[in-house]
Amino acid sequence: MRWTFLALAALAGCQTAPQTQLTAQPLPANLISGAERSHAPGMVGAILRDGRVEAAYAWGGAACDGSGVADINDAYEVGSISKHITAVALLRLWERDRVDLDAPVGRYLDDIPEAWRAVTLRQLLTHTSGVPDYEEAGGYSVYETSPTPAEVYAIVSSRPLDFEPGTKWSYSNTGYFLLSLVVQRVSGERFGDYLRNHVFEPLGMHHTFMGGYAPAGVELAQGCKPGEGEGAARIDVRPITEASTFGAGGISSTLADWALWDDALRDGRLLTPRGMHELTTTQHLADGEDTGYAMGLFIQPFRDVPNLSHSGQTQGFVAFYQTFPERGVGVILFANQYQSGAGAVANGLAMRAVPELSYDRLPVTPDPDPARTTLLRRALRQVVLGEQPADLLDDDTRRFATEADFAEDRALMAPYVTNMQSLEYLQEQIIPGADGPRYLYRVTRADGDTAYFRVGWRDGKLHRIRWDDE
Numbered sequence: 528m529r530w531t532f533l534a535l536a537a538l539a540g541c542q543t544a545p546q547t548q549l550t551a552q553p554l555p556a557n558l559i560s561g562a563e564r565s566h567a568p569g570m571v572g573a574i575l576r577d578g579r580v581e582a583a584y585a586w587g588g589a590a591c592d593g594s595g596v597a598d599i600n601d602a603y604e605v606g607s608i609s610k611h612i613t614a615v616a617l618l619r620l621w622e623r624d625r626v627d628l629d630a631p632v633g634r635y636l637d638d639i640p641e642a643w644r645a646v647t648l649r650q651l652l653t654h655t656s657g658v659p660d661y662e663e664a665g666g667y668s669v670y671e672t673s674p675t676p677a678e679v680y681a682i683v684s685s686r687p688l689d690f691e692p693g694t695k696w697s698y699s700n701t702g703y704f705l706l707s708l709v710v711q712r713v714s715g716e717r718f719g720d721y722l723r724n725h726v727f728e729p730l731g732m733h734h735t736f737m738g739g740y741a742p743a744g745v746e747l748a749q750g751c752k753p754g755e756g757e758g759a760a761r762i763d764v765r766p767i768t769e770a771s772t773f774g775a776g777g778i779s780s781t782l783a784d785w786a787l788w789d790d791a792l793r794d795g796r797l798l799t800p801r802g803m804h805e806l807t808t809t810q811h812l813a814d815g816e817d818t819g820y821a822m823g824l825f826i827q828p829f830r831d832v833p834n835l836s837h838s839g840q841t842q843g844f845v846a847f848y849q850t851f852p853e854r855g856v857g858v859i860l861f862a863n864q865y866q867s868g869a870g871a872v873a874n875g876l877a878m879r880a881v882p883e884l885s886y887d888r889l890p891v892t893p894d895p896d897p898a899r900t901t902l903l904r905r906a907l908r909q910v911v912l913g914e915q916p917a918d919l920l921d922d923d924t925r926r927f928a929t930e931a932d933f934a935e936d937r938a939l940m941a942p943y944v945t946n947m948q949s950l951e952y953l954q955e956q957i958i959p960g961a962d963g964p965r966y967l968y969r970v971t972r973a974d975g976d977t978a979y980f981r982v983g984w985r986d987g988k989l990h991r992i993r994w995d996d997e
Contacts, residue, residue: 739766750843
């Protein structure tokens with residue numbers, strides 16, 4: 528998939544106003560239940576348009592115990608959303624012929640494990656390198672430390688490549704750690720300094736920085752993680768360190784600054800059209816399969832509307848970013864707890880930004896397979912309520928129906944399945960990279976409340992189920 532962006536003035540010539548203090552609105556009433564289910568003490572979010580915050584929202588507390596008020600002017604760690612910023616930094620060097628995207632990383636880094644040396648920069652950028660993920664192996668606790676690069680490599684250096692480079696897609700933070708070091712080596716500047724001097728400051732993003740230790744005049748929100756054990760109090764965590772992640776997940780920003788980034792990304796002011804083409808063109812595997820991922824960005828439609836997106840998580844925060852190039856609008860959401868499920872709130876804000884995305888607006892269409900819908904009624908009772916025999920469930924949905932990890936999801940769905948008044952077919956959805964089509968249904972309870980179930984079938988068995996509440 529390719530994107531066309533307008534080429535505007537060079538980045539270095541951009542003049543932007545300093546960040547102004549934003550005024551928060553309460554989170555929309557229909558999103559509060561999603562915020563409460565997230566388990567985060569607080570969150571802030573914004574709809575972004577034309578380099579400014581069109582609407583900013585705050586919910587919940589600033590401290591891990593839920594006290595205080597979440598501040599929309601604080602900086603938050605954006606986690607892996609950092610990756611496309613890292614890609615921009617590298618592509619700026621590529622545009623000046625200082626790096627070759629198809630060169631092996633060993634040309635630029637001489638202290639890395641031998642098995643990684645032949646992997647190309649492009650493969651690292653698109654998660655097709657096979658280099659093992661140090662976060663998956665070492666856990667999030669590494670982000671509270673300041674390891675040397677050699678210590679980061681050591682977490683996975685004894686493992687072989689996960690696959691032959693270019694043949695599969697597998698998310699690897701190690702890849703973006705290496706790319707950050709390439710930027711550092713080639714530019715001659717510390718990675719965080721390079722971003723500040725050549726990207727953030729020219730855009731006026733004075734409250735955006737590498738690592739969680741904020742510069743003077745910038746307040747970083749308190750990050751939290753769940754306590755150990757049922758009902759345990761949340762735990763304060765230290766800010767992320769630059770050395771532990773670099774551009775794999777180490778950037779912190781504010782809502783107002785992110786509006787400037789979103790505008791520059793969509794308007795093509797970060798890179799030349801040639802660079803934007805590289806940044807936003809999805810990678811294909813050796814067998815021709817489209818991964819749906821470009822360079823630090825997922826390039827996949829959101830409810831059939833073209834969309835660039837990424838999420839992020841650190842040891843104390845989660846973040847969600849979506850931008851809609853054809854609509855000229857973006858959405859950003861920050862929550863101050865690791866493992867908080869704030870994605871539903873982020874999607875809710877996207878529907879406020881682009882109202883036609885809402886499933887509530889979809890008309891009921893003629894059901895192409897009423898027999899399948901009849902089976903779905905019974906399958907939903909099996910997967911959500913545990914009714915036997917579970918003859919309509921495959922191995923994946925049997926696990927969903929029985930394992931404790933999915934108990935909360937089942938509890939959210941149960942009132943709709945138990946009190947179902949109608950089950951209406953809406954549409955078939957073809958999702959890039961998915962294992963077959965998904966079928967969207969509107970479920971209406973006896974009290975009139977609605978939710979949406981997106982399901983997939985395989986060999987006559989329910990294979991996938993997802994619940995959306997609007």
